[in-house]
Structures are given as structure tokens and as C-alpha cells.
Amino acid sequence: MTEISITIVAYNDEDDVRAAVCSILECTAAAVSKRLYIVDNSSQKNGLRALGEEYPEVEYLAPGRNLGFGGGHNYVLPRLDSEFHAIVNPDILLTEDSFSVLLDFMREQGAGMAVPRLSDGSGNLQAVYRRELTVMDMGIRMFLPSRFKKRQAYHTMQEMDYGKPFPVPFAQGSFLVIRTELFRELGGFDKRYFMYMEDADLCRQVNQRSSLWYCPYTTVIHKWERGSHKDRKLRNMHIASMVRYFQKWGWKLW
Numbered sequence: 001m002t003e004i005s006i007t008i009v010a011y012n013d014e015d016d017v018r019a020a021v022c023s024i025l026e027c028t029a030a031a032v033s034k035r036l037y038i039v040d041n042s043s044q045k046n047g048l049r050a051l052g053e054e055y056p057e058v059e060y061l062a063p064g065r066n067l068g069f070g071g072g073h074n075y076v077l078p079r080l081d082s083e084f085h086a087i088v089n090p091d092i093l094l095t096e097d098s099f100s101v102l103l104d105f106m107r108e109q110g111a112g113m114a115v116p117r118l119s120d121g122s123g124n125l126q127a128v129y130r131r132e133l134t135v136m137d138m139g140i141r142m143f144l145p146s147r148f149k150k151r152q153a154y155h156t157m158q159e160m161d162y163g164k165p166f167p168v169p170f171a172q173g174s175f176l177v178i179r180t181e182l183f184r185e186l187g188g189f190d191k192r193y194f195m196y197m198e199d200a201d202l203c204r205q206v207n208q209r210s211s212l213w214y215c216p217y218t219t220v221i222h223k224w225e226r227g228s229h230k231d232r233k234l235r236n237m238h239i240a241s242m243v244r245y246f247q248k249w250g251w252k253l254w
Helices: 013-027 049-054 068-074 098-109 133-142 149-155 179-187 196-209 232-249
Strands: 002-010 035-040 058-061 082-088 115-119 175-179 210-221
Touching: 002 013, 002 068, 013 035, 013 049, 013 068, 035 049, 049 082, 082 098, 082 149, 082 179, 098 115, 098 175, 098 210, 133 232, 175 179, 175 196, 179 196, 196 210, 196 232
Parallel strands: 002 035, 002 082, 035 058, 115 210
Antiparallel strands: 082 175, 115 175
């Protein structure tokens, strides 16, 4: 059994995946036993298979079709033999040994899942920590992002002291570490979501059985492209996933 397994789901973003993998291998202490899976959903040919040949800790997997975000991460479930499992986006970069810090934090806190301090390349904290989702908050986020700033600040927990740990209802799924046993018990991500909202759903399930905590003791860089805010097709997919989420958990209006 390894201490941590890590999955990165690729989709036509070879350069980002390579950078993320290299940063993880370079920054994570050699004493931390690890297995890193690349699940390649790409529609274009790439050279990611070579990473599995170059690094013994890396395993390249090609499902042969696009399984989506949650489906890609679920693809490794039968292979997992670890204490902790990390769900990592391709647009993530490590600059320090974040996994060692997070694993120690989770053991001490007794957390089922943890999220680090996520920042942009300039060191600014990103608003990826949120209260329980409501129809109002998602509507503002999708359609009126320049309005209702006070409500947006409340939803994204801006008043919290980010120098201290605190429980989080929902953390965006760019970089999450979960106990592997818990991830397996939940069956991974809900298969009803192809992309978007599966992270909110997983966080809610984790908080029903255990707890999700913000860990302030390590910082991870996240580029955060926000594709659904720029692409109509992705935006429609995001809205459809929102409907599935509220159908499952109830239409909490505000």
C-alpha cells in the first residue's frame, strides 16, 4: 500500500499535465510512497504515455473515450491501494511538498477530505471555498457575476480567517485529498455528472459521513481557466449539471 495515489485526468492539455506531474514528483518528499495515474480522455494524439515510461511512479491509462471529469477519476478506483487519494487538475503546480503537509494535517484533524490554500500565480487566494450551494448563488455566479457582491462574498466565505483551518461545505475540485477508503465507499464521483458539479456533490457526500477541511499550511498554484464562462457549450453543460445537482439534493433557493 502506498501513502497516496494521485489522479490527473487529461483532455488535450499535454503541456499542463506534464508540468503538473513534474511539479508533483519534484516537490513531494521521496519518503512519501506514491502512485500517480494519468487518465487520458484526449481526442488528440499526444506524448503523455512517455511519462509512464520515464517515471516508475506514473501509470498512463487510456480508456479509449472521453469519460468526463468524474468518470476519468473513477476509472482508477479498482486500482487504488493507498491510504489517501488526490484528485488533481492538470492546471495545478506544486512549489513545495504540499502532500506531506496535507497528509499530516488530515491524520491530526481526522478529516475525511482536505483542500489546501489555492492561489493564482501571483499568490492571490482564489475564491474556491464555498458555503452550501443554493439556486440563488449559482444563478448569480453563472449569469450576474458583476452584481450582488456582498452575497458572493458570503457564498465564497470571504469573511473567514484563511490563516487558520476551518470546515468547508464545498471546495472546488481542482485539488482535493480524500481518504481512499472513504472515496471507495462513496463509489467515487456520482456517475450522473459528466463534467461540472460532481465536486460539489462529492464534498456534500463527504460532509455527510466525515468532514472536509481547509488546510492553510501549504499553498498550491491553480491557473483556473473557467472554461464554462467562455464557451457556450461548456456553459450549457454546467447549467445541466446544476439542474441534476438540485434535483438530487433539493432546490434550496437561498
